[in-house]
Ligand SMILES: Nc1ncnc2c1ncn2[C@@H]1O[C@H](COP(=O)(O)OP(=O)(O)O)[C@@H](O)[C@H]1O
């Protein structure tokens with residue numbers, strides 16, 4: 128049997144999918160990796176590269192054992208913006224510094240200056256139009272600059288790698304690579320010239336040699352080594368592709384009609400995205416590379432599924448303060464059930480949340496607010512429901528407020544594990560925004576996107592892999608028809 132694997136190194140979990148040459152999904156597995164390393168400094172967000180590697184190995188071993196033969200290729204995807212510092216042999220000399228790291232917002236020795244504001248002053252004025260985005264907290268360019276200027280980089284730093292590149296280099300023992308989607312998320316990809324923007328890197332005061340070679344078209348970056356083959360239950364010489372950013376992978380796997388499809392993806396983070404031909408970034412919307420002819424407009428960095436976990440943790444703490452010990456899982460599952468009670472069942476007014484409790488990328492000091500509290504809706508089910516709706520509302524609002532919405536919007540595609548756990552939100556979205564809501568008929572959309580790239584490369588002669596068919600499940604119909 129011939130099949131490909133997609134491996135997704137997410138912020139919370141790692142997923143793998145196995146797709147047969149015929150297009151059939153053989154398996155899809157998702158595991159929390161628990162790689163986050165606790166720090167006293169709230170701004171630090173780092174993960175253990177060892178744990179990422181171990182959980183990936185475990186999942187791949189499991190999937191290969193399940194299918195009972197080695198795959199024809201492995202495609203990689205994962206969380207964007209972050210990086211690992213590596214020495215010349217590709218060995219990790221730092222933890223994986225993630226997109227959620229906010230150390231660049233700390234003050235320098237100069238009054239009213241943060242590492243980020245100092246960097247922003249040094250960068251070219253037309254930055255947003257050349258990169259499609261501004262440099263935000265968590266973007267590699269900013270974090271690396273902060274580490275450099277605060278003397279935290281090691282002498283032996285040779286290059287930085289995104290998380291898929293680091294895993295890819297471990298599997299194949301090959302030099303570092305980066306694709307356009309990761310390079311864009313680092314804040315170093317020039318959209319107009321389709322190349323790494325060396326001027327931006329120099330203006331920041333960083334060394335261009337620290338950045339990997341750009342691989343524009345997700346080719347095979349190397350093949351599995353003898354040692355990896357033995358340890359990971361793989362054959363020797365399995366092709367491994369250059370990685371693609373998780374949001375871009377999900378978009379490639381789920382957008383079928385670029386003129387009609389609006390995509391809302393919610394995992395740890397959340398994004399609203401649609402295709403466009405022109406580069407018109409705003410403070411709320413980034414323009415990211417997508418395909419040969421199209422770009423992706425993306426509203427990201429305001430809120431996401433993480434807010435739900437935060438709420439469950441808070442509720443658990445309230446009970447603790449009242450002397451009641453409940454496990455986190457118990458609280459989470461209870462809240463999941465409570466939130467599903469329809470808001471209008473007793474004509475109860477909804478609670479409105481603006482779930483920006485951690486600030487947004489754009490407005491880092493913004494905070495959350497809850498409004499419309501009356502006598503009858505100040506209870507946990509309405510709070511929970513209001514938060515879940517608030518997360519999707521704030522993403523949809525970015526689209527609604529954009530200057531270049533789709534002229535022929537036909538449906539909203541929802542994807543990501545958030546919707547797996549709160550499928551009723553589709554009814555809410557359909558009613559509120561008068562739009563049909565569909566979801567792809569497969570789980571782990573980012574991993575599938577990576578597997579599609581792998582299949583395209585190794586099953587070259589098969590039409591199926593040139594235009595991988597996407598099937599959808601209708602979750603809710605607009606009442607507008
Ligand atoms: N047991 C659960 N109950 C409710 N929501 C969950 C549960 N597990 C995951 N989620 C939702 O899914 C999100 C994580 O999605 P996932 O796709 O795994 O993220 P990532 O790709 O960033 O690792 C969480 O932030 C949460 O909103």
Ligand SMILES: O=C(CO)[C@@H](O)[C@H](O)COP(=O)(O)O
Pocket residue numbers: 137138205206207208226373374393394395396397398427428431
């Ligand atoms: O959103 C997630 C995971 O859910 C991250 O892994 C993303 O990679 C962060 O990127 P954007 O929110 O900027 O798309």
